[in-house]
Amino acid sequence: xxxxLGEKHPFSHICRFLQxxxxxEPSAPSVNGPIPGRxxxxxxxxxxxxxxxxxxxxxxxxxxxxxxxxxxxDDNKLLDAFMQISSIPLxxxxxxxxxxVSDPRFITSAVSRPALGSxxxxxxxxxLRNSLSKIAPKGMDGVQTMxxxxxxxxxxxxxxxxxxxxxxxxxxxxxxxxxxxxxxxQLPGTPNLxxxxxxxxxxxxxxxMLSVTHSKAIHxxxxxxxxxxxxxxxxxxxxxxxxxxxxxxxxxxxxxxxEEKIVHSRKKNNEIAAILVEPIQSEGGDFHGSPAFFQGLRxxxxxxGIVFIVDEVQTGGGGTGHxxxxxxxxxxxxxxxxxxxxxxxxxxxFYANHMKINEPYRIYNTWMGEPTKLVLLERVIRVIExxxxxxxxxxxxxxxxxxxxxxxxxxxxxxxxxRGLSLICxxxxxxxxxxxxxxxxTLKNGLLIGGCGETAVRFRPALIFSHKHxxxxxxxxxxxxxxx
Amino acid sequence: xxxxLGEKHPFSHICRFLQxxxxxEPSAPSVNGPIPGRxxxxxxxxxxxxxxxxxxxxxxxxxxxxxxxxxxxDDNKLLDAFMQISSIPLxxxxxxxxxxVSDPRFITSAVSRPALGSxxxxxxxxxLRNSLSKIAPKGMDGVQTMxxxxxxxxxxxxxxxxxxxxxxxxxxxxxxxxxxxxxxxQLPGTPNLxxxxxxxxxxxxxxxMLSVTHSKAIHxxxxxxxxxxxxxxxxxxxxxxxxxxxxxxxxxxxxxxxEEKIVHSRKKNNEIAAILVEPIQSEGGDFHGSPAFFQGLRxxxxxxGIVFIVDEVQTGGGGTGHxxxxxxxxxxxxxxxxxxxxxxxxxxxFYANHMKINEPYRIYNTWMGEPTKLVLLERVIRVIExxxxxxxxxxxxxxxxxxxxxxxxxxxxxxxxxRGLSLICxxxxxxxxxxxxxxxxTLKNGLLIGGCGETAVRFRPALIFSHKHxxxxxxxxxxxxxxx
Numbered sequence: 002x003x004x005x006l007g008e009k010h011p012f013s014h015i016c017r018f019l020q021x022x023x024x025x026e027p028s029a030p031s032v033n034g035p036i037p038g039r040x041x042x043x044x045x046x047x048x049x050x051x052x053x054x055x056x057x058x059x060x061x062x063x064x065x066x067x068x069x070x071x072x073x074x075d076d077n078k079l080l081d082a083f084m085q086i087s088s089i090p091l092x093x094x095x096x097x098x099x100x101x102v103s104d105p106r107f108i109t110s111a112v113s114r115p116a117l118g119s120x121x122x123x124x125x126x127x128x129l130r131n132s133l134s135k136i137a138p139k140g141m142d143g144v145q146t147m148x149x150x151x152x153x154x155x156x157x158x159x160x161x162x163x164x165x166x167x168x169x170x171x172x173x174x175x176x177x178x179x180x181x182x183x184x185x186x187q188l189p190g191t192p193n194l195x196x197x198x199x200x201x202x203x204x205x206x207x208x209x210m211l212s213v214t215h216s217k218a219i220h221x222x223x224x225x226x227x228x229x230x231x232x233x234x235x236x237x238x239x240x241x242x243x244x245x246x247x248x249x250x251x252x253x254x255x256x257x258x259x260e261e262k263i264v265h266s267r268k269k270n271n272e273i274a275a276i277l278v279e280p281i282q283s284e285g286g287d288f289h290g291s292p293a294f295f296q297g298l299r300x301x302x303x304x305x306g307i308v309f310i311v312d313e314v315q316t317g318g319g320g321t322g323h324x325x326x327x328x329x330x331x332x333x334x335x336x337x338x339x340x341x342x343x344x345x346x347x348x349x350x351f352y353a354n355h356m357k358i359n360e361p362y363r364i365y366n367t368w369m370g371e372p373t374k375l376v377l378l379e380r381v382i383r384v385i386e387x388x389x390x391x392x393x394x395x396x397x398x399x400x401x402x403x404x405x406x407x408x409x410x411x412x413x414x415x416x417x418x419x420r421g422l423s424l425i426c427x428x429x430x431x432x433x434x435x436x437x438x439x440x441x442x443t444l445k446n447g448l449l450i451g452g453c454g455e456t457a458v459r460f461r462p463a464l465i466f467s468h469k470h471x472x473x474x475x476x477x478x479x480x481x482x483x484x485x
Numbered sequence: 486x487x488x489x490l491g492e493k494h495p496f497s498h499i500c501r502f503l504q505x506x507x508x509x510e511p512s513a514p515s516v517n518g519p520i521p522g523r524x525x526x527x528x529x530x531x532x533x534x535x536x537x538x539x540x541x542x543x544x545x546x547x548x549x550x551x552x553x554x555x556x557x558x559d560d561n562k563l564l565d566a567f568m569q570i571s572s573i574p575l576x577x578x579x580x581x582x583x584x585x586v587s588d589p590r591f592i593t594s595a596v597s598r599p600a601l602g603s604x605x606x607x608x609x610x611x612x613l614r615n616s617l618s619k620i621a622p623k624g625m626d627g628v629q630t631m632x633x634x635x636x637x638x639x640x641x642x643x644x645x646x647x648x649x650x651x652x653x654x655x656x657x658x659x660x661x662x663x664x665x666x667x668x669x670x671q672l673p674g675t676p677n678l679x680x681x682x683x684x685x686x687x688x689x690x691x692x693x694m695l696s697v698t699h700s701k702a703i704h705x706x707x708x709x710x711x712x713x714x715x716x717x718x719x720x721x722x723x724x725x726x727x728x729x730x731x732x733x734x735x736x737x738x739x740x741x742x743x744e745e746k747i748v749h750s751r752k753k754n755n756e757i758a759a760i761l762v763e764p765i766q767s768e769g770g771d772f773h774g775s776p777a778f779f780q781g782l783r784x785x786x787x788x789x790g791i792v793f794i795v796d797e798v799q800t801g802g803g804g805t806g807h808x809x810x811x812x813x814x815x816x817x818x819x820x821x822x823x824x825x826x827x828x829x830x831x832x833x834x835f836y837a838n839h840m841k842i843n844e845p846y847r848i849y850n851t852w853m854g855e856p857t858k859l860v861l862l863e864r865v866i867r868v869i870e871x872x873x874x875x876x877x878x879x880x881x882x883x884x885x886x887x888x889x890x891x892x893x894x895x896x897x898x899x900x901x902x903x904r905g906l907s908l909i910c911x912x913x914x915x916x917x918x919x920x921x922x923x924x925x926x927t928l929k930n931g932l933l934i935g936g937c938g939e940t941a942v943r944f945r946p947a948l949i950f951s952h953k954h955x956x957x958x959x960x961x962x963x964x965x966x967x968x969x
Binding site (some may be wrong): 012021022040041044047048050051052053054055057059060061062063064065066071085087088089090093094095098099101102105107108109110111112114115116118119120121122123124127128130134142143144145146148149150151152155156158159162163165167175179180181183184186189190192193194195205206207209211215217218220221222223224225226229270299327342343346351357358359360361362363364365366367368373377396 | 503505506522528531532534535536537538539540541542543544545546547548550555557558569570572573577578579581583585586587590591593594595596597598599600601603604605606607610612613614618626627628629630633634635636637640642643646649650651659663664665667668670674675676677679689690691692693696699701702703704705706707708709710712713813826827830840842843844845846848849850851852856861888897
């Protein structure tokens with residue numbers, strides 16, 4: 002048995018691992034020099050020779066990182082409220098997840114990875130039920146696993162197109178003419194359909210997803226695109242309670258534009274089959290939509306027989322104090338499809354029953370997800386429930402918001418448009434230069450947070466971000482805005 | 486230390502795992518009933534309620550599978566020459582890979598997954614050097630990790646477009662006008678560029694990749710597409726040595742068509758920026774191109790300033806007896822970009838130095854690959870070298886080919902167009918019905934192989950497929966073709 006591991010002492014690695022890995026958080030951040038430091042600079046030059054490293058900010062010692070603290074290779078200990086672009090649900094090296102790595106289902110899936118669409122594990126239905134199905138949004142019982150946010154959105158949109166065309170055929174599968182013509186990329190098999198997306202949106206980096214992404218030029222430039230309609234996403238005035246009329250009008254205007262685009266697209270014979278929208282436009286600059294706006298969108302899609310796809314890649318997984326941000330919208334009927342990734346550890350989408358694709362090999366690829374991620378996700382969900390983390394997120398979210406409001410009072414010209422849903426919280430600075438400078442200062446002061454859009458600062462901490470972390474973060478924000 | 490694992494006895498799982506997992510191969514296949522069997526049918530119905538299962542062939546007990554043998558949930562033991570659609574390099578539950586799961590770098594990366602583009606591990610450059618860089622194709626020192634074949638091809642093509650536009654600008658980065666116009670999907674920032682692909686090709690399932698995929702209608706129907714040029718890929722007569730003139734003419738005709746399409750695309754102001762081609766069109770039907778054909782393509786791309794992208798997603802990783810199929814082409818200058826996935830355990834691409842993108846955030850996404858896969862890949866490469874597996878693949882490939890030729894002599898009207906590069910081997914049956922029936926019979930006889938295209942049967946065994954497995958496979962093929 003021991004021989005099988007091909008090591009004289011097969012557990013020596015894990016033993017060594019547990020001796021070297023950090024097992025508790027620092028009590029406070031500590032920064033001992035510029036970030037990136039000397040070692041990060043060296044490694045960047047080394048990496049750049051074999052793999053592009055232009056966007057690397059610093060190198061991390063993941064063995065030394067723990068909980069809410071990331072430790073870089075130059076031994077700076079930072080309170081991390083960005084968490085690998087919002088993708089780490091329980092902080093670094095969470096003991097429950099380390100334990101999951103020794104789960105036999107994890108080990109076999111890691112070394113004998115299934116082609117899930119054809120030859121799934123015998124316990125895959127159970128694994129799905131114990132992970133994703135446990136947190137399925139209301140009204141969406143079906144789930145499809147993928148690998149990342151882009152592949153989640155790509156396949157969600159493909160599903161929408163298939164459904165839309167099937168409706169036109171009265172529910173029938175594609176005809177022989179459809180099948181023949183699509184091989185030449187011609188009508189009727191290759192339809193002139195489009196997806197309506199929004200100014201400021203981000204849905205991924207494939208060519209299809211760049212066609213529905215409108216946040217930053219550097220993502221899109223030089224890449225051919227589908228020429229699909231784009232509508233305005235609301236841009237509210239803050240604080241909301243002082244700008245009710247303006248913001249309601251903003252919602253109405255945006256919804257009217259969506260309806261106009263739908264009518265227009267039909268006239269141009271380039272029908273809109275789906276609307277794709279983020280609850281909070283994250284990469285674009287943390288722009289929020291109101292429940293009324295999303296209720297309006299849902300009504301429009303219902304009225305027009307259009308698929309309503311909500312992209313919860315960044316908002317899903319608990320940061321809003323709910324598993325899914327759209328739970329706060331009080332929709333009359335749920336979205337048709339909702340995509341996820343990041344904190345869920347792998348990409349995929351939930352869908353309502355009527356969106357199910359029945360023909361084999363239409364939504365398909367070699368891996369179609371990865372069971373190791375679901376074995377980890379089982380534990381993540383168990384910890385969220387056991388430790389009551391969504392409740393904690395809502396409470397600490399309120400604390401963070403109150404603390405920021407207090408800071409804002411003294412710095413009203415610097416800290417603008419404070420907004421958030423629990424820990425998915427953001428504010429603006431007056432311009433890009435000030436924002437970038439502010440992020441530099443907070444980093445120097447020991448807090449890692451994210452920028453987004455032109456002028457926004459965004460919080461994306463892990464779900465274990467607690468009272469004490471919030472206090473430290475607020476102190477640093479306060480100090481940093483003074484230093485600006 | 487033990488407490489950290491959150492289990493009373495933290496290694497009990499691994500111990501249990503090693504006691505329950507298979508540690509040797511059956512000596513021969515054994516089939517005890519229809520496949521899919523009763524349990525697979527039950528599980529399929531169960532899975533179908535929460536996750537589409539239409540394409541599931543049977544459920545696998547991965548703990549019981551070992552080496553070249555896959556064991557399904559109904560306890561049928563099959564010699565597996567398909568290996569999860571060609572994606573398992575060393576067979577099931579290889580001891581060296583099980584050992585890698587206890588590597589501290591594996592454990593930390595699994596539970597604290599980095600956003601590699603911004604915050605890579607401190608040892609990531611070393612991990613890259615010890616894995617992918619070790620098997621870099623000649624002339625391609627740069628590598629970019631992704632997650633799957635589709636994302637590899639998507640980003641390879643994006644890189645090609647960026648390079649092509651940058652050449653037009655005399656090497657300069659995008660202008661302000663480019664940046665502004667691309668946000669409206671307009672010229673000049675959003676160019677009218679295209680990628681030339683081939684009839685019968687398969688490059689993935691995203692909308693962009695479906696635009697360059699022309700193998701099966703069910704992949705493409707109902708999905709909008711970029712309208713990009715498609716050229717014929719050679720269709721040879723076999724055996725090659727009896728059809729030299731015909732096949733040379735086929736190469737010339739196909740190359741001429743490619744040049745015509747390039748000229749035509751320029752006239753239509755829809756320039757071809759890249760040619761994307763598989764060494765062996767795998768999903769399309771295992772169609773091979775000759776070294777002369779690929780040399781011709783390389784010449785054409787050089788002459789026209791077009792990027793030459795070779796898609797080795799299915800051919801890469803050793804099945805041809807070389808790490809990369811294109812090593813057998815004797816190219817004067819290497820491809821500009823070569824993509825991989827499957828047996829490499831994660832997607833990505835190698836590129837020649839001149840293709841490097843220098844601006845940050847252009848080739849970027851949250852995960853950009855996954856270090857756990859590279860820790861496993863280090864071991865895979867070590868095993869390939871230690872056990873001299875590429876040599877073995879070439880030898881067993883010859884044996885397989887000789888054995889099939891012998892069978893073909895007695896069944897010349899049934900087994901057609903025998904062709905292959907080592908273990909990536911295929912033949913045709915007279916029609917789809919006969920092919921599908923043949924695959925059913927081989928399965929019943931204990932051999933799992935793949936179909937592809939309309940009439941082909943393809944071998945995609947693991948690199949550990951040895952003399953004895955080849956003998957058993959040939960016996961089953963012989964028996965099955967008699968039973969047809």
